[in-house]
Amino acid sequence: MLNQKSSVSKATIKPADIIIIISACFLTVWLYSVFWFNDSLPGDAVSLQIQIADNPPENYSLDTDRVIKIEGTIGDSLIEIKQGKARFTHSPCRNKFCLFHGWLSTAGDTTACLPNRISISLKGKTSAYDAIAGGK
Amino acid sequence: MLGVRGDVINSIFYVIVIAALIMAGCSSEEESLELHQQQLFTFGTLVDISLVTDDPEQAQLAIDMVSAEFDRLHTDWHPWQDGALGQVNKQLSSLEFFSTSPSVISLLQQSNLLSEKSAGLFNPAIGKLIKLWQFDQLENEQFQFTMPSAEAVQSLLQQKPQMQDIVINNDTMQIKSNNPAVSLDFGAFAKGVAIERVIKILKANKIQNALINAGGDLKVIGTKNERPWRIGIKNPDQAQNPSAPAVIAAIKLHSDESLFTSGNYERFFEFQGKHYHHIIDPRTGYPGRGTRSVTVLTKDAGLADAASTALFIAGPEQWPEIARKMGIEYVMLISTDDRIYLSPAMAERIELLTDVEPEIIR
Numbered sequence: 096m097l098n099q100k101s102s103v104s105k106a107t108i109k110p111a112d113i114i115i116i117i118s119a120c121f122l123t124v125w126l127y128s129v130f131w132f133n134d135s136l137p138g139d140a141v142s143l144q145i146q147i148a149d150n151p152p153e154n155y156s157l158d159t160d161r162v163i164k165i166e167g168t169i170g171d172s173l174i175e176i177k178q179g180k181a182r183f184t185h186s187p188c189r190n191k192f193c194l195f196h197g198w199l200s201t202a203g204d205t206t207a208c209l210p211n212r213i214s215i216s217l218k219g220k221t222s223a224y225d226a227i228a229g230g231k
Numbered sequence: 232m233l234g235v236r237g238d239v240i241n242s243i244f245y246v247i248v249i250a251a252l253i254m255a256g257c258s259s260e261e262e263s264l265e266l267h268q269q270q271l272f273t274f275g276t277l278v279d280i281s282l283v284t285d286d287p288e289q290a291q292l293a294i295d296m297v298s299a300e301f302d303r304l305h306t307d308w309h310p311w312q313d314g315a316l317g318q319v320n321k322q323l324s325s326l327e328f329f330s331t332s333p334s335v336i337s338l339l340q341q342s343n344l345l346s347e348k349s350a351g352l353f354n355p356a357i358g359k360l361i362k363l364w365q366f367d368q369l370e371n372e373q374f375q376f377t378m379p380s381a382e383a384v385q386s387l388l389q390q391k392p393q394m395q396d397i398v399i400n401n402d403t404m405q406i407k408s409n410n411p412a413v414s415l416d417f418g419a420f421a422k423g424v425a426i427e428r429v430i431k432i433l434k435a436n437k438i439q440n441a442l443i444n445a446g447g448d449l450k451v452i453g454t455k456n457e458r459p460w461r462i463g464i465k466n467p468d469q470a471q472n473p474s475a476p477a478v479i480a481a482i483k484l485h486s487d488e489s490l491f492t493s494g495n496y497e498r499f500f501e502f503q504g505k506h507y508h509h510i511i512d513p514r515t516g517y518p519g520r521g522t523r524s525v526t527v528l529t530k531d532a533g534l535a536d537a538a539s540t541a542l543f544i545a546g547p548e549q550w551p552e553i554a555r556k557m558g559i560e561y562v563m564l565i566s567t568d569d570r571i572y573l574s575p576a577m578a579e580r581i582e583l584l585t586d587v588e589p590e591i592i593r
Contacts, residue, residue: 226460227464
């Protein structure tokens with residue numbers, strides 16, 4: 096049907112065709128930029144997952160730098176998101192192992208404040224690792 | 232006019248075809264089975280469960296069973312609470328026979344053998360020493376650590392608490408201790424045995440592909456969508472140096488393999504500016520020296536757990552000998568002076584992501 100219609104018209108280039116060709120070019124470039132150049136590398140984290148006790152985890156974007164306040168079992172923990180990384184910056188627990196862990200930077204990396212029952216994990220589209228071994 | 236509209240429709244049609252082709256080319260590999268993940272606060276740590284299966288109901292059922300088993304074993308095997316092992320520790324000093332649960336007897340028998348193979352470096356009989364270092368209070372928010380006195384440490388060491396002091400009567404399910412200094416703490420073993428048990432539960436429930444990660448110690452079965460499970464090993468530097476890479480090495484695990492790490496950065500007290508970590512050397516009564524972390528790969532998770540502790544204590548000089556005795560082929564040890572030691576088998580499998588040149592020890 097479509098082909099029949101186009102074969103009726105003469106094969107001359109009209110202004111509308113130029114607009115279409117240009118927009119097609121733009122669309123292709125845009126698609127490449129979305130699906131190729133901007134695609135995260137394996138291991139690049141795209142979001143932060145926070146779990147409080149046994150509640151379903153919640154996801155936070157890593158695009159905006161900010162500090163998130165989370166109320167846990169024994170008090171408030173602060174979690175900082177900066178330049179695509181995340182870490183605990185304040186915790187009501189005594190040992191502060193969650194603070195000692197430092198920045199999470201790779202998808203799959205996880206740390207937790209056990210007394211406050213809060214865990215934070217970086218998630219990626221494709222993780223370089225299925226798990227990180229060696230100490231929480 | 233009609234021709235222009237036809238061209239427009241045609242062009243849009245081709246643009247969509249091109250877009251579809253681009254999208255198809257860029258999409259990642261198709262996953263036929265689904266990944267089910269859940270985090271649990273259990274066994275005194277954070278347990279990450281990953282199951283790959285096409286049956287979400289089965290996955291949830293299995294996760295619930297795993298969660299219940301971890302909770303049950305944690306109560307049973309906690310050395311200082313009121314569970315089965317807690318009761319045992321209260322009765323051991325009577326030096327008379329008393330009854331206990333099959334799960335404790337099974338732990339005792341397995342660890343007896345491993346303690347012997349490790350030349351006593353894996354020694355669950357030093358519960359009193361660990362208590363002297365107050366690691367029973369690590370979770371207590373109000374507690375303040377104080378340095379144990381050298382006399383108290385020496386007096387416990389001289390009484391030589393060891394697994395051979397425990398007598399087991401298999402017929403009556405009774406045990407007794409011949410040494411009043413013995414108190415049991417399976418902190419270097421219980422997690423491994425628990426992982427081994429929950430993996431059995433998963434297999435019994437027809438889960439063929441899974442990863443159980445309990446606070447950085449893990450075991451896998453099957454594959455992750457028909458490829459081996461990819462594991463990153465945490466860089467012990469990262470705790471002190473935030474700009475250090477998160478991962479120091481990568482390794483692929485095949486079905487039924489366990490990977491356990493003992494590190495001086497995991498659990499510790501800070502006292503007058505110094506770190507006192509939780510891995511106590513049964514020969515000196517003080518936290519083991521010379522090692523920052525040991526990673527062990529072997530099939531049985533209980534063996535992996537005990538061996539990672541024993542090799543941590545053995546240190547940079549003695550670990551190859553103890554690894555041989557315990558039948559461990561794959562070892563990576565990072566020393567406090569930042570050297571990386573690998574067993575030959577580990578050197579072939581591990582991918583180091585650091586500039587440090589490893590030393591391969593035969």
